[in-house]
Amino acid sequence: NAGVTQTPKFQVLKTGQSMTLQCAQDMNHEYMSWYRQDPGMGLRLIHYSVGAGITDQGEVPNGYNVSRSTTEDFPLRLLSAAPSQTSVYFCASKDGGAGDTQYFGPGTRLTVL
Amino acid sequence: AQSVTQLDSQVPVFEEAPVELRCNYSSSVSVYLFWYVQYPNQGLQLLLKYLSGSTLVKGINGFEAEFNKSQTSFHLRKPSVHISDTAEYFCAVSDSVTQGGSEKLVFGKGTKLTVNP
Numbered sequence: 001n002a003g004v005t006q007t008p009k010f011q012v013l014k015t016g017q018s019m020t021l022q023c024a025q026d027m028n029h030e031y032m033s034w035y036r037q038d039p040g041m042g043l044r045l046i047h048y049s050v051g052a053g054i055t056d057q058g059e060v061p062n063g064y065n066v067s068r069s070t071t072e073d074f075p076l077r078l079l080s081a082a083p084s085q086t087s088v089y090f091c092a093s094k095d096g097g098a099g100d101t102q103y104f105g106p107g108t109r110l111t112v113l
Numbered sequence: 114a115q116s117v118t119q120l121d122s123q124v125p126v127f128e129e130a131p132v133e134l135r136c137n138y139s140s141s142v143s144v145y146l147f148w149y150v151q152y153p154n155q156g157l158q159l160l161l162k163y164l165s166g167s168t169l170v171k172g173i174n175g176f177e178a179e180f181n182k183s184q185t186s187f188h189l190r191k192p193s194v195h196i197s198d199t200a201e202y203f204c205a206v207s208d209s210v211t212q213g214g215s216e217k218l219v220f221g222k223g224t225k226l227t228v229n230p
Binding site (some may be wrong): 031033041092099101103104106 | 117122145149155156157158159162164203205207209216217218219220221222223
């Protein structure tokens with residue numbers, strides 16, 4: 001099992017550009033989520049999905065879109081990047097049971113100039 | 114809603130010394146509690162979790178944590194640390210009662226543990 005994979009590892013964007021951060025998992029997990037990590041802030045939930053076709057907002061959803069067309073993939077879209085979106089982004093997945101462990105990907109470091 | 118406070122942003126210790134990383138939480142409902150570790154330039158890895166039952170939880174790499182409901186705390190301990198334990202440690206909480214609540218983790222701001230020779 002590769003677990004949770006994320007691409008790219010690093011990305012630099014200019015303000016106003018769009019891009020998609022990719023996330024995939026091969027554990028057949030129902031639940032997937034996106035977090036952002038900023039220095040001194042811990043991790044904050046952006047969006048999450050409890051299954052294919054079902055998504056919902058987390059704590060900091062503004063400026064980001066998600067969709068979940070398959071169990072395996074959960075891409076995060078930035079439609080018009082802003083410097084405030086400079087961060088490290090982590091994707092996570094877990095099985096459906098309450099209290100099950102969330103498994104995190106290696107992260108994407110995004111810089112918006 | 115839940116919140117997590119990690120009381121120390123940085124903790125320096127010497128190798129083979131004991132360490133305690135403190136975590137307090139706030140919630141109006143029962144919770145699940147987690148400790149994750151992040152090594153430099155890596156993702157997060159679960160150290161241990163408390164779901165129910167015994168309040169003393171043992172995890173990987175010799176770490177343990179104790180759930181104290183009356184003090185709403187979940188402090189992480191290790192009796193003797195190694196250089197390789199240098200990392201950032203995150204305490205997290207999720208709602209264990211509300212449907213779908215356990216899917217969303219709320220993290221503390223992290224504690225950077227530095228183990229010096």
